[in-house]
Amino acid sequence: MVHTLTPTADLKTDVDDVARLVSATGERVRDADLDPWATDIDTAQLQGLYRDMVLVRRMDAECMALQRQGQLGLWAPCNGQEAVQVGTARALRTDDFAFPTYREPGVNYVRGAKPAQYMRAWRGEAHSSYDPYELGSAIQQIIIGAQTLHAVGYAMGIQRDGTDQVAAVYFGDGASSQGDVNEAMVFAASFDAPVVFICCNNQYAISEPVGIAAKHPIAGRAPGFGIPSLRVDGNDVLACFAAMRWAIARARDGHGPSFIEAVTYRMGPHTTSDDPTRYRTQDEVEAWRRRDPIARLEALLRAQGGFDDEFTAGVQKDADALAADVRAACLGMTTAPAITILDNVYAEPHTGIDEERRWFGAYLDGFADDQAAGEQAS
Numbered sequence: 001m002v003h004t005l006t007p008t009a010d011l012k013t014d015v016d017d018v019a020r021l022v023s024a025t026g027e028r029v030r031d032a033d034l035d036p037w038a039t040d041i042d043t044a045q046l047q048g049l050y051r052d053m054v055l056v057r058r059m060d061a062e063c064m065a066l067q068r069q070g071q072l073g074l075w076a077p078c079n080g081q082e083a084v085q086v087g088t089a090r091a092l093r094t095d096d097f098a099f100p101t102y103r104e105p106g107v108n109y110v111r112g113a114k115p116a117q118y119m120r121a122w123r124g125e126a127h128s129s130y131d132p133y134e135l136g137s138a139i140q141q142i143i144i145g146a147q148t149l150h151a152v153g154y155a156m157g158i159q160r161d162g163t164d165q166v167a168a169v170y171f172g173d174g175a176s177s178q179g180d181v182n183e184a185m186v187f188a189a190s191f192d193a194p195v196v197f198i199c200c201n202n203q204y205a206i207s208e209p210v211g212i213a214a215k216h217p218i219a220g221r222a223p224g225f226g227i228p229s230l231r232v233d234g235n236d237v238l239a240c241f242a243a244m245r246w247a248i249a250r251a252r253d254g255h256g257p258s259f260i261e262a263v264t265y266r267m268g269p270h271t272t273s274d275d276p277t278r279y280r281t282q283d284e285v286e287a288w289r290r291r292d293p294i295a296r297l298e299a300l301l302r303a304q305g306g307f308d309d310e311f312t313a314g315v316q317k318d319a320d321a322l323a324a325d326v327r328a329a330c331l332g333m334t335t336a337p338a339i340t341i342l343d344n345v346y347a348e349p350h351t352g353i354d355e356e357r358r359w360f361g362a363y364l365d366g367f368a369d370d371q372a373a374g375e376q377a378s
Contacts, residue, residue: 020233026299080267083293087240145178174205192256222259234264
């Protein structure tokens, strides 16, 4: 089966109609499109990908717990989607630039994020959690699909700089219906922009199943814009890595954008304010649990003799250390005075902000008066 889709391809909606290199039970399988991009991957590199996914899942679980304990205002979990994030991000160079959504902590982990940088904004301590130029990763985007336009604009800037960097943009299956995403693909195709579109199809746009908005695979849309695409198993980290290599090579060679649909599953809620039991069954969740990206790579490593007690103990130690550092960073944050929310809105002095600062300051002072009155009454 050829998984590189064209505008006339006979598309199917089956989640198994995907390119993969590792089966759900951990066997190495062959794929004509992906194999050329994974010939040099050895056991040590697979161990590195396994370690990455375990650490991302452990960090994600810790942030979920911190939110439930009232330490974060919100969290968007990525459990189940680690292979997409780790596999694609590991294929990037350090001078490439990623444009993630709010559900890609794994991308930022690969880009070198420090513990506090996963959640400072989720805790409400700052407008953003990190310096994007330090990580080579744009601020996580909460506006659905907007980052695709940013990525294409950045990619067009790369062209004008005359370098061979690549922009990589992540978005969900729901976002693929947004005008911004489609407009971004128009611009990318028209200008041969060096950008890779990565659609993380986790089966749900919040509570809406993907089949409602997409009667055919989402990867089939890209060729209509003149963009070649691959539809891969998003729970196969090796397939995601190979597909990303293919797309990056096209971009670096001046052949323009590519589109990857990674078919995966969101094991947890859309965010911590969501109850997924209201719109999906436990049988469905368990079926996808058997496709777990970490478990299948473990099975492959065991078959290759690359998974023993020493290795797994080291990975677990690193994962626990990361979780402890994330928790310590969160609990150690100092909340700035509320008035500072107006800092850095403009680079230069602005009379409108000055007026808002006076109004907001008086409003906050009112709470101080109420508190003082309460203390006197007691």
